[in-house]
Amino acid sequence: MTSLPGRLRLVVLYGGASAEHDVSRVTAAHVLAAADRDRYTLVPIGIGKDGVWHHNEFAAGALDAGDELPDRLDIEGPVVDPVATVSGAPEDRTVVLPLLHGPHGEDGTVQGMLELFSVPYVGCGVLSSSVCMDKAMAKEVAARAGIPQCAWITMRDGVDDPAEIGEKAIAELGLPVFVKPANMGSSVGVSRAADADALQRAIASALQYDDVVVIEEAVTGREIEVGVLGNTHPETTLPGEIKPGSDFYDYKDKYLTGAAELMIPAPLSDEAVAQARELAADVFTALRCSGLARVDFFYEESGPARGWLLNEVNTIPGFTPASMYPKMWEATGLAYPALIDRLVDLALERHDRRAAFSTDH
Incomplete structure (x- = not known):
């Protein structure tokens, strides 16, 4: 995984411990296929749902040979140390491209690790990644x-009572409403509720993905x-x-x-x-x-x-x-x-x- 002279070492992170794991694998395949191989030494790193990092040697070899990649990258190859992987050798200029949709990748966690080791990375920093990932906090x-934004209320599991929040949502927002886990993307866990019973089911569904739920008026x-x-x-x-x-x-x-x-x-x-x-x-x-x-x-x-x-x-x-x-x-x-x-x-x-x-x- 050493860069060739004159090339940037571009570490592409994909997969991750998130419900958006599969989406990330598709994104990575296309980004790697399109990246300029004359400018970059491409290092595809797949992160399993268990959080283990793997160097995808098959994809790296295909890129070196000019072969086509599959439409969705697997999580395969030898296990690698995250710190050594993102840091690279002293002579390399490494940039990390996180393509990790959702929690444990888009929420400031990986960005914080990269900041600790002073590694350049693509995208938002720790604060903005964390705030934007949390829909409730982003709205605040x-x-x-x-x-300007639509009306909403927030519910926190273990703090707020779902029944009371449901009544409040109907009184303040009307019906139907949309219910979302605060920290998730790709519309995972999002439901439309047109009555009180459906609203409670939607809250329960969203709580499978996060402990904070956002309820929004239907626009x-x-x-x-x-x-x-x-x-x-x-x-x-x-x-x-x-x-x-x-x-x-x-x-x-x-x-x-x-x-x-x-x-x-x-x-x-x-x-x-x-x-x-x-x-x-x-x-x-x-x-x-x-x-x-x-x-x-x-x-x-x-x-x-x-x-x-x-x-x-x-x-x-x-x-x-x-x-x-x-x-x-x-x-x-x-x-x-x-x-x-x-x-x-x-x-x-x-x-x-x-x-x-x-x-x-």
């Missing part, structure tokens, strides 16, 4: 920053997403729109049935496009994001007609060529391989800037 921070609005790229000066994509194939854009829609319709760019007026892009950059800055994020909105044109409402921020969005984030950048003029290069450059830029901070007092 966004509200303080004046970002009759268009689902619009904007990609953001940058550190202190974020750039944004043309917005994309999702028309779900079912009641909402759920896991099956995203990864199994393909029933959702994706429109890039979204059919919006020039004014609405400008508003969405500006608000996405504001959200990115308010939540202290860096590197990349996908900002998801509801666009409410009828009823209360509140316009743009923040739904959530995804700091490690899906990254296959068919995923919204890279497709929106492609529509904005940045191709998939160039997007990977830009993310690596941003990781090095942020790391070098932070490494210059004084440790004296």
